[in-house]
Amino acid sequence: MNFDKEFDASGLACPLPIVKTKKSLVDMASGQVLKVVATDPGSVCDMAAFAEQTGHALLQQTEEGGKYVFFLKKA
């Protein structure tokens, strides 16, 4: 999937993946896509909850070899 910016949250524990994802989105334009890579298993539920509450669209999420990859489209 195409994306405009990537944020690597590997090795970070709650709440950093979410708090720093929010920070990564700040300087992006509406409609742009942010790719987030995380290793915290809790980020699977958290990212969905973050998207739901902020209005950003969680386009896709996958898991591969202990890495969780999310694509968020900025609202």
Add this chain to the structure above:
Amino acid sequence: MATKKMAIIATKGALDMAYPPLILASTAAALGWEVQIFFTFYGLQLLRKDLSGIAISPLANPAMPMPVPMPVIVQMLPGMEAMATSMMKAKMKKKGVASLTELRELCQEAEVKFIACQMTVDLFEFSKDDFIDGIEYGGAATFMKFAGETDVCLFI
């Protein structure tokens, strides 16, 4: 969608109890919530410029996981609290848990409002010079004004 609001009363100054207010506040702020934390009694320690004195003790903390079982009489020995604190901090760093200073900075960047309880500042004779900048000083009425409008209100 109206902005959601959360108010937290932070009353504890031990390492383990310092995390929940700052984790919840930084997360809620990231979700676009308006957040205030009212620091009172030992919670005031979390407003110090230097947080290196925040410690954890295995004593009277029977649920704390220990690498080896430790009798209470041993936990009372000099240096045990410092050892437990440095072990906990090392473990947190290894697991990617933010430091208290980093979490507090993230809260302030996200405009979480910090209010120090004036009564307990005076009670403990703390100097405002020891506290970080950008905080307000107030009392219970200040807290209630905001707390009364919140969606989530927690005492920690």
